[in-house]
Amino acid sequence: MRGLLSKKSIFLFILLIAAFALPNFLKNKFYMNIVIMVIFYAALSGSWNILAGYAGQLSLGHSIFFGLGAYTSTLLLVKMGVSPWLGIIAALIMSMAVGALIGYPAFRLKGPFFTLATLAFSEVIRYIASFWKELTNGAMGINIPFKPGLATMMFRTKEPYYFIALGMLLLIILITFFIDRSKMGSYFIAIRENEDAAEVLGIPITRYKMYSMLISSGLAALTGVFYAQYILFIEPEAVFNINFSSQIALMSIIGGMGTIFGPIVGAVLLVPLNEIMRSAFSSLNGLNFFIYGIVLIIVVSWMPNGILPTITNQVKKRGLKVSTDRKGAGKIDTAN
Amino acid sequence: MILQINSARKDFGGVTAVNNVSFDVKQQEIVGIIGPNGAGKTTLFNLISGALPLSAGKIIFKGEDITNQKPDLICKKGVGRTFQEVKPFGNISVLENVQTGAYNRLSRRKEAREFAEHVLEKVRLIHRKDVTAKSLTIADKKRLEVARALATKPELLLLDEVMAGLNTSEIQEIIPLIRSLAEEGITLIVIEHIMEVIIQLSHRVIVIQHGEKIAEGTPTEVINNKRVIEAYLGEEITIA
Numbered sequence: 001m002r003g004l005l006s007k008k009s010i011f012l013f014i015l016l017i018a019a020f021a022l023p024n025f026l027k028n029k030f031y032m033n034i035v036i037m038v039i040f041y042a043a044l045s046g047s048w049n050i051l052a053g054y055a056g057q058l059s060l061g062h063s064i065f066f067g068l069g070a071y072t073s074t075l076l077l078v079k080m081g082v083s084p085w086l087g088i089i090a091a092l093i094m095s096m097a098v099g100a101l102i103g104y105p106a107f108r109l110k111g112p113f114f115t116l117a118t119l120a121f122s123e124v125i126r127y128i129a130s131f132w133k134e135l136t137n138g139a140m141g142i143n144i145p146f147k148p149g150l151a152t153m154m155f156r157t158k159e160p161y162y163f164i165a166l167g168m169l170l171l172i173i174l175i176t177f178f179i180d181r182s183k184m185g186s187y188f189i190a191i192r193e194n195e196d197a198a199e200v201l202g203i204p205i206t207r208y209k210m211y212s213m214l215i216s217s218g219l220a221a222l223t224g225v226f227y228a229q230y231i232l233f234i235e236p237e238a239v240f241n242i243n244f245s246s247q248i249a250l251m252s253i254i255g256g257m258g259t260i261f262g263p264i265v266g267a268v269l270l271v272p273l274n275e276i277m278r279s280a281f282s283s284l285n286g287l288n289f290f291i292y293g294i295v296l297i298i299v300v301s302w303m304p305n306g307i308l309p310t311i312t313n314q315v316k317k318r319g320l321k322v323s324t325d326r327k328g329a330g331k332i333d334t335a336n
Numbered sequence: 337m338i339l340q341i342n343s344a345r346k347d348f349g350g351v352t353a354v355n356n357v358s359f360d361v362k363q364q365e366i367v368g369i370i371g372p373n374g375a376g377k378t379t380l381f382n383l384i385s386g387a388l389p390l391s392a393g394k395i396i397f398k399g400e401d402i403t404n405q406k407p408d409l410i411c412k413k414g415v416g417r418t419f420q421e422v423k424p425f426g427n428i429s430v431l432e433n434v435q436t437g438a439y440n441r442l443s444r445r446k447e448a449r450e451f452a453e454h455v456l457e458k459v460r461l462i463h464r465k466d467v468t469a470k471s472l473t474i475a476d477k478k479r480l481e482v483a484r485a486l487a488t489k490p491e492l493l494l495l496d497e498v499m500a501g502l503n504t505s506e507i508q509e510i511i512p513l514i515r516s517l518a519e520e521g522i523t524l525i526v527i528e529h530i531m532e533v534i535i536q537l538s539h540r541v542i543v544i545q546h547g548e549k550i551a552e553g554t555p556t557e558v559i560n561n562k563r564v565i566e567a568y569l570g571e572e573i574t575i576a
Contacts, residue, residue, distance in 0.1 A: 183439045183448070190436045193425035200385055200419075201488055202411035202440035258427075305427075 019166055023159045032158040034275050036230070039165040040223060042267035045251035046172040047219035052249065053257035054176075054185060055212035056192025057107070058115045061122030062248045064102075065095040065217035067239035069224025071129065074142055074234055077152070084153040084229050091221040098125075099217030100210065107209040110195065119242065126240035141235025144228065153229040161230050168226055169264075172219050176260050179215075188212055189258065254299045256306030265308045270295075338363045338492055338523050339384070344393035346379055346547075353379040355547040356393075361492070366514070366524045368538030368555070370531070372568055376547040377527045378420055381494050384525075385417045386410040397492065411440060416490030418481035420497045420527070426470030430461060433469050433480060437487030452487055459483045459513060475506045482513075492523045499533055511536060535559065543568060 026032055048062045072094040073087030082090075098121075106117040130139045148154045155161060179185040187208045190198040198205055228234050238244070247270075255266025273295065277288030303310040339361040346354040354376045361367050369377050382388040384395055386407040395403045402410055425433050434452035435445075442448045456462040459479045464472060469480060478498050485493060495514070499507050507530070514537060518524055528534050534541060535555040543551040543558060545567040551558055558564055 181445060183443055183445070186432065186436045186439055186448075189428055189432075190425055193427060194423045196387070197419065197423035197425065197484075198436075199407040200387070200411055200417050201437045201484065202408045203436075204406070204408045 023162055029158060032162065034272055036158060036162050036165050037275075038267050038271045039162070039169050040227065040230070041248075041251055041271050042264040043165065043169040043172050043226075044220060044223040045248050045255075045263035045267055046169065046176060047216050047223065048248050049252045049257060049259075049263050050176060050179060050188075050219070051212045051216035053252050053259070053262065054179065054188040054192065055209055056188075057103075057209055057212060058249075059118040059216075059245075060115055060249060061118030061120075061242070061245050062216075062220055063240050063242070063245040064118065064122045064125055065099060065220035066224040066227070066244075066248075067125065067129070067234075067236075068095045068098055069221025070228040070234050070239050071136065071142075071224075072221070073225040074144060074228045075135070078142060078144060083151045084225055085151070088222060088225050091225050092218045095217040095221035095224075096214045099213045103210050103213040107206050107213075118245075122240055122242060122245060126236050129236035129240055136236070139236060141233055141238070144232040144234075146232060153225075154232070161226075164226060165230075168222060171222075173260060173264075175215065175219070180260055184208070184211065192258070250296060252306075254296065254306055256308035256310075259306070259308050262306055262308045266306075269307070337361070338398055339525075340394075340396040341380075341384070342394040342396070344380065344383055344395065345391045346376070346383055346388060347391045353547050354383065357544065357547070357549050358393075359542055359549065359552060361523055361525060364518055364521055364523055365540060366518050366526060366538050368534040368541040369525060369527045369544060370529070370534055370541060370558075370568065371544035375544045377544055378496055379547075380544070381417060381496050381525075381527065384410075384494060385415060411488055411490075414489075414491035415494065416485035416488045416492070417494040418478075418485050418496050418498055420500065422474070422477040422481050424469035424472070424477055424480055427468060429466050430469055430472065430480060431456065431465040434483045434487045437484040440488035452483075455483045455487045458516075459486070460509070475502050478502065479510075486517070490522060492525070493517065495524060495526045495528075497527055497529060499528055499530060507533060531559070 022035065023032070026035065044062075044066060047065075048059060052058050069091035072091040073084045076082035076087045076090055077084055102117050102121050103114075106114040129136045132138070136142070144154075146154060148156050153164070179188065187198070187203050190201065190203055191205050191208055195205055224239070227239075251266030251270055252263045253266070254270065255264065256262030270292070274288065274292060277291055281287040299307065337360050341360070342358050344354055344357045345352065357376075357380065359367075369380070371377050379388065383390050386402070386405050386409070389404045393403070394401060397410075397413060397415060400413070402413060402415075425436065431449070431452055434455055435448050438448040438451045438455070442451055453462065453465070456465055459482055461476060461479045461483055464476060469477070472480060478501070482495065482498055499510060502510065511533065514524065514526065526534070526537060528537075538555055541551075541553065541555050541558040542549055543561070543564050550567060551561045551564045553561070
């Protein structure tokens, strides 16, 4: 068991070094962009994973927190010249406040109410962003004037963005890791698995759901700030989109909900697939979504726990010669 | 007196599931609750553990009014319970299930884990600690229910039909376990259908029918009580 564990940590260490060395070898801008998007999606889906994968609160409007983060820092930058680095703090507060607002009533109810609330809120916020023209410039979106520099978090080359995204992802992995190994993580999972049983073990479920919401919405806001500074253009249709929210969820579902590295596996698989599909079938509009859907159906029906838990179980079975389908992940059907 | 139930009442719409039930439980006592199906035994547990609010009445635990408090607070105060319909955290390991309960009193992961292992040894489930809870047999799931509740370090433990569905040898294994818990200082209220078990275990038996307490006393007193025989153990059928 120990040997297996240290092998795993050596593997992760090598992976980490490779990640830091990558920009030295990868000079192609197109591929670099894909890699940055993989990291960005892994981070965003990782934030979703804390709320949905661990605590079982299936959010289908996670773009709310991402988008609020993007809009908050961008408006502060464009209207008041506040550095996005400081904007991060405002973005965190804004997203967490809205997260608390959604969670406060919805977490008291059992069943699908929370999921419905996230869907409804994401539509409401998209409308607000589209029609409050004085503040958000409406559906036209906001162009961020390009002023390169560290203070403005804008760069001519892709490398700085790569390292910011990587740092963000590492932060989210680290937070997830500490949650996973702590009382909080156990309580999140207990709530996901069975609320009635969790309650009688002394777990204040509403409070713990709120913790997961605050952590998750804050981290999503962080990725939103990064996105705005990377793309330099945000619009309501892009950042408060329900399709986008389901993409965030899908990465974790496919990779393995409620596992530390599941969202990364999902993003590594789906983001390049999406990019390849988009360029390969550019003449046939929509075919990329079709193939994307098929991949999803295959993975979910063959590996309901996601790719990562299925693989680790296989490895463990071979390594230990014991039949266990151990530790894992929230299945999609037990999410609520 | 560790627990006092004063005129507890629970209405579901027009149906009164628990009607004016009062009884006391002394420290380290094993109290058995029997009654026909639908008599209101589990509802009574739900009232004590805070899973359901009372319609009327009072529940006092260690001199403190715990009526209508939230289940997690009641657990923190020292009341543990199991569910008749087992509710394991299916996708995580047996050890992690019990560890979650242990976090009630121990915040550090290592302590919680060690205590969980200790509890699993006690209920003889340690050999299954690494498998997922959903892959356990029903007998082992019942043990897991007990282990998880015990891990919260309760002073009062409510056991809801932990022996239902078990075979005779499994039952004969679990009886000494329950006795040892009482010896360690835990007060127990046990709901059970099997008369034999209740008589072996309990210091005192309470009989409930149609939500009302119809008898209370030592096991011998209760099984010779005329109302109990009529209501529960079976009356002689006379056809007019």
